[in-house]
Amino acid sequence: MAGPLISVRNATRIYGKGEARVAALDGVSFDIYPGEFVAIIGASGSGKSTLMNLLGALDKPTDGEITISGQALSKRSQRQLADFRNKIVGFVFQQFQLMPRKSALKNVMMPLQFRRPRFSDEKERATQRLNDVGLGDRMDHKPTQLSGGQQQRVAIARALVGEPEILLADEPTGALDSKTSEDIMALLHQLNDNGQTVIIITHDPEVADAAKRVITLRDGKIISDQTRDMAA
Amino acid sequence: MRIPGVAIITSALGSLIERPFRTALTMLGIIFGVIAVFVSLSLGEGGKERIRENLDSVSARTISISPNWTGRSSRQRPWRPFTENDLLEIQSLNGVYAATGGLDSTYTVVSEASDWSTNVRGIDTSYLKAQELVMDRGIPISDFEIQAKSAVAVIGSSAARSLFPNQDPVGQRVKIENIPFRIIGLTKEKGGESWRGRDEDNFILIPRTTGRARLFGDHRLARQQVRSITIVGENQGVLKQIEDDIDRIMRRSRGLTPDEPPDYRIFNFSANRQAFADTMRTVSLVILALGGVSLIVGGVGVMNIMLANVTERTREIGLRKALGARRSDILLQFLTEAILLTVISGIIGLILGYFISQTVADMDQMKIKYSWTVIMLAFGASFVTGIISGFIPAFNASRLDPVEALRNE
Numbered sequence: 001m002a003g004p005l006i007s008v009r010n011a012t013r014i015y016g017k018g019e020a021r022v023a024a025l026d027g028v029s030f031d032i033y034p035g036e037f038v039a040i041i042g043a044s045g046s047g048k049s050t051l052m053n054l055l056g057a058l059d060k061p062t063d064g065e066i067t068i069s070g071q072a073l074s075k076r077s078q079r080q081l082a083d084f085r086n087k088i089v090g091f092v093f094q095q096f097q098l099m100p101r102k103s104a105l106k107n108v109m110m111p112l113q114f115r116r117p118r119f120s121d122e123k124e125r126a127t128q129r130l131n132d133v134g135l136g137d138r139m140d141h142k143p144t145q146l147s148g149g150q151q152q153r154v155a156i157a158r159a160l161v162g163e164p165e166i167l168l169a170d171e172p173t174g175a176l177d178s179k180t181s182e183d184i185m186a187l188l189h190q191l192n193d194n195g196q197t198v199i200i201i202t203h204d205p206e207v208a209d210a211a212k213r214v215i216t217l218r219d220g221k222i223i224s225d226q227t228r229d230m231a232a
Numbered sequence: 233m234r235i236p237g238v239a240i241i242t243s244a245l246g247s248l249i250e251r252p253f254r255t256a257l258t259m260l261g262i263i264f265g266v267i268a269v270f271v272s273l274s275l276g277e278g279g280k281e282r283i284r285e286n287l288d289s290v291s292a293r294t295i296s297i298s299p300n301w302t303g304r305s306s307r308q309r310p311w312r313p314f315t316e317n318d319l320l321e322i323q324s325l326n327g328v329y330a331a332t333g334g335l336d337s338t339y340t341v342v343s344e345a346s347d348w349s350t351n352v353r354g355i356d357t358s359y360l361k362a363q364e365l366v367m368d369r370g371i372p373i374s375d376f377e378i379q380a381k382s383a384v385a386v387i388g389s390s391a392a393r394s395l396f397p398n399q400d401p402v403g404q405r406v407k408i409e410n411i412p413f414r415i416i417g418l419t420k421e422k423g424g425e426s427w428r429g430r431d432e433d434n435f436i437l438i439p440r441t442t443g444r445a446r447l448f449g450d451h452r453l454a455r456q457q458v459r460s461i462t463i464v465g466e467n468q469g470v471l472k473q474i475e476d477d478i479d480r481i482m483r484r485s486r487g488l489t490p491d492e493p494p495d496y497r498i499f500n501f502s503a504n505r506q507a508f509a510d511t512m513r514t515v516s517l518v519i520l521a522l523g524g525v526s527l528i529v530g531g532v533g534v535m536n537i538m539l540a541n542v543t544e545r546t547r548e549i550g551l552r553k554a555l556g557a558r559r560s561d562i563l564l565q566f567l568t569e570a571i572l573l574t575v576i577s578g579i580i581g582l583i584l585g586y587f588i589s590q591t592v593a594d595m596d597q598m599k600i601k602y603s604w605t606v607i608m609l610a611f612g613a614s615f616v617t618g619i620i621s622g623f624i625p626a627f628n629a630s631r632l633d634p635v636e637a638l639r640n641e
């Protein structure tokens with residue numbers, strides 16, 4: 001087996017100082033290998049989002065090291081981190097974070113304008129991704145003209161358009177009803193079946209049950225890390 | 233092929249069009265700012281120019297000298313007129329536009345229709361130029377008439393109206409002290425009153441030589457050669473020098489020792505000049521204040537609108553960074569947006585400002601002066617406010633970690 005895609009060592013993230021000091025993440029270590037589907041669960045405030053933001057290089061750990069694709073994030077410059085976010089990871093937010101005034105297609109194309117070198121077929125790639133998530137007929141719709149589930153599909157298409165090595169999703173179904181959630185989860189599993197590494201935060205036990213591996217956090221620490229044999 | 237500049241501008245334009253309300257409000261702020269600065273400065277510069285023109289007008293460039301017959305020195309020394317030689321010397325000074333000297337006195341002039349009390353002036357050929365008089369009809373008094381001591385006269389328009397109501401004065405005859413004069417010319421109306429409150433067009437001009445030989449000869453001022461000399465400088469700048477030169481010429485001509493007080497007086501319009509200069513300074517200050525206030529008002533408006541949007545834009549910046557934008561991508565995008573916005577609004581503002589100041593000027597018959605300085609100032613000011621208010625928040629937001637910027641709700 002190849003080496004880990006993600007290696008987290010003693011990752012710590014502390015907010016505030018003195019009285020207000022909160023260790024949102026408190027010395028967390030684990031590895032993730034290519035092609036895994038990992039669910040991170042835990043009570044609200046247990047540090048799930050904090051961990052996810054560190055993996056996506058949206059935030060920096062106070063202590064510890066995160067190594068992705070063999071590159072230690074702490075040793076990367078601002079510019080390299082930007083390229084990392086653009087190329088290596090695709091991030092799906094709980095609140096979708098779409099540009100409200102841009103069409104679905106424009107939203108999906110957005111990360112491509114930061115790619116260096118740029119692709120010559122940005123529009124085709126974005127269209128392809130929208131087709132993949134089942135929104136080929138909604139490309140010119142603005143987010144406000146789409147349902148929650150459709151908006152999250154646009155966000156997933158946007159996260160995938162740069163062909164990232166890892167798809168990170170922070171409670172992607174948190175704002176959706178259960179039927180729509182199932183659809184989104186099916187989509188993510190389908191992606192994983194095609195080899196996409198997926199890490200997902202969830203509250204939903206059903207969602208967690210469907211994952212091959214579940215990491216449970218409590219008070220910023222990992223209290224369990226279970227891999228199940230899905231074949232059984 | 234992709235041209236990076238075009239892509240950036242297209243995307244910035246798209247971003248502006250996506251928020252039509254905000255874009256329109258911001259543009260309005262900049263446009264009003266530019267209009268206010270441009271109109272006030274253009275009208276102000278025009279006003280200054282008009283004052284400058286006044287300052288350069290003949291009357292503001294005039295110096296006159298006359299023998300001093302008041303004060304203590306008159307008791308010690310007899311009152312002495314100037315000589316034609318003095319006049320010649322003054323005429324040849326550097327910076328003198330015109331210098332004229334003559335004699336004058338008030339007489340009752342009689343025509344067939346009426347009689348009229350008016351100022352009769354014995355003049356030389358420089359007189360019309362120095363007084364800014366031009367002929368309306370007929371011909372001026374020339375060297376020929378002066379040499380020949382002819383009994384001819386040129387009449388001012390208001391004297392002509394009184395002596396020859398509803399008649400062409402040219403070719404008519406008048407009698408002054410019973411001496412008949414033939415009128416050969418009529419001057420154009422100068423209009424208004426002199427600074428002494430005198431009707432500027434009530435006069436009759438005759439050759440100086442004729443006056444000396446036949447008219448003023450019986451008068452109290454009989455033996456004076458040239459009673460007063462009027463000098464017009466080429467511009468404001470030379471007046472001081474001319475005054476100094478006149479002083480030198482007169483002291484020598486009149487045999488005054490350096491410590492003797494002068495027995496002549498030099499009148500100038502320096503008081504008027506000072507008043508003009510003061511007015512000019514006031515106008516400049518008012519314009520500056522107006523321009524400054526309108527600039528601040530416009531600028532505050534623009535900043536308000538832009539800053540009101542910082543939250544939304546900060547989130548956008550966070551999202552862009554999360555999707556892989558480098559800091560330079562963010563800065564370039566916001567800079568392009570701000571520049572586009574201010575340049576387009578600035579141009580609209582200048583065009584509207586032009587029409588507005590033109591209209592205002594037409595209404596109030598004011599003078600306008602458009603200068604590159606004013607255009608650059610109006611434009612530059614809007615540019616700076618636009619860039620500062622559009623760019624500084626983006627600059628700050630681009631420094632945040634993506635999570636921090638995204639958290640901005």
Ligand SMILES: Nc1ncnc2c1ncn2[C@@H]1O[C@H](COP(=O)(O)OP(=O)(O)O)[C@@H](O)[C@H]1O
Binds near residue numbers: 023024043044045050
């Ligand atoms: N920006 C912040 N400043 C201070 N404390 C924070 C901040 N973000 C998160 N926290 C705290 O860190 C802890 C973990 O938060 P988070 O990772 O969002 O939890 P989860 O996603 O599991 O609900 C919580 O106690 C939360 O209050």
Ligand SMILES: [Mg+2]
Binds near residue numbers: 048049050
């Ligand atoms: Mg969370």
